[in-house]
Amino acid sequence: MKIKLLSATILSTTLLLTACGGNEGKNDAQTEQKQKEVTIDTLIKSFDDKGLSVKDVKKMSHEDFGPAPMKSKEAKQFVVEKDMNARLFYYDNENDLKEMKKYYDQLGKESAMLFSHTYAKGKFLIQANGSIDEKVFKKYTDVMDKEIK
Known part of the structure; x- marks a missing residue:
């Protein structure tokens, strides 16, 4: 039972961190694109x-x-x-x-x-x-x- 609970906690934490971390790359790419915009x-x-x-x-x-x-x-x-x-x-x-x-x-x-x-x-x-x-x-x-x- 403890192993299942520990596995579920690790899996949930990993999914949460992956989901939250994915936005940073997109924001960096959007920021970089704005910086390269020529006016x-x-x-x-x-x-x-x-x-x-x-x-x-x-x-x-x-x-x-x-x-x-x-x-x-x-x-x-x-x-x-x-x-x-x-x-x-x-x-x-x-x-x-x-x-x-x-x-x-x-x-x-x-x-x-x-x-x-x-x-x-x-x-x-x-x-x-x-x-x-x-x-x-x-x-x-x-x-x-x-x-x-």
Whole structure:
């Protein structure tokens, strides 16, 4: 009788500990996923961490978009060098992202004065002043490639 009671107690304790311990792994995985979530702010921080200029970061207003389509969920701009800016956009919709990239690329084809660098990765688009050196712009796209899966 004592053996059955002892066995039942050990089995119950083991089941209880196993059930309670299983949640920790799930919570850790969920926390890790949230930590890896890429946002405009985490990308800008990654640019800064790599020593790239992100001076005077500001949320873009409708005036900042000018005649460009204003379909991004979020957009921020920052100074890369002197008076040359970059804009970082986040889209929920891939078609809107493609439309915006096409808009900036087409402007550059129509007039050299309106040329700008563009690069899309995941749900993000970066557009930068065309006077910024290609090698400098590539440093930003390299960070995006590492951060966005």
